[in-house]
Amino acid sequence: MEPRLAPLIVVSGPSGVGKSTVVDAVLALVPEVWLSVSVTTRPPRVGEVAGRDYHFVDDEQFDRFIEQDELLEWAQFAGNRYGTPRGPVLEHRASGKPVILEIEVAGARQVRSRVPEARLVFLAPPSRPELEARLIGRGTESPAAVAQRLAAAELELAAAPEFDQVIVNTDVGQCAAALVACLHE
Numbered sequence: 300m301e302p303r304l305a306p307l308i309v310v311s312g313p314s315g316v317g318k319s320t321v322v323d324a325v326l327a328l329v330p331e332v333w334l335s336v337s338v339t340t341r342p343p344r345v346g347e348v349a350g351r352d353y354h355f356v357d358d359e360q361f362d363r364f365i366e367q368d369e370l371l372e373w374a375q376f377a378g379n380r381y382g383t384p385r386g387p388v389l390e391h392r393a394s395g396k397p398v399i400l401e402i403e404v405a406g407a408r409q410v411r412s413r414v415p416e417a418r419l420v421f422l423a424p425p426s427r428p429e430l431e432a433r434l435i436g437r438g439t440e441s442p443a444a445v446a447q448r449l450a451a452a453e454l455e456l457a458a459a460p461e462f463d464q465v466i467v468n469t470d471v472g473q474c475a476a477a478l479v480a481c482l483h484e
């Protein structure tokens with residue numbers, strides 16, 4: 300009999316909605332959860348640490364990951380590519396650790412088709428103006444990049460009904476508690 304794998308939770312939603320803050324709160328509540336570290340061609344932001352926040356790679360390396368089928372999913376987002384290394388996700392799940400992926404919507408759809416038992420959660424902003432204020436307020440992107448991310452957000456918000464659960468991010472603690480509940484379903 301196949302060994303039972305620990306849960307795989309996908310947290311998706313538009314850039315700026317607060318996915319990282321909510322997921323950090325989940326990790327603080329349930330330390331055995333493992334947050335997947337993605338590969339990206341985006342350059343590091345100030346304060347980001349290679350291997351912790353992302354594995355930062357160039358285009359050639361990313362192409363190689365795709366060719367060698369090492370990514371569980373990948374997508375182009377706002378001019379860069381992002382992907383989830385397949386091996387570590389499986390290894391952690393097999394060792395009994397629930398895994399969280401924090402990814403955009405196109406990637407979440409790929410996970411849905413490749414890992415049918417994954418639980419897909421969409422984090423929604425309380426309102427569009429609120430999302431815009433958060434994206435601008437965090438000050439990590441240029442005005443052009445903010446505009447690109449807001450345009451992507453329109454499409455992402457329309458995808459919410461495809462998810463198993465939609466959580467509106469009005470309160471970090473409540474969102475984190477809802478995600479922790481998913482781990483036990």
Ligand code: 5GP
Binds near residue numbers: 313376
């Ligand atoms: P950021 O540049 O703000 O770190 O990430 C941009 C978007 O890419 C966010 O919505 C983030 O959740 C998403 N993202 C991060 N890693 C991955 C990944 O491995 N795959 C996919 N599909 N999206 C990702």
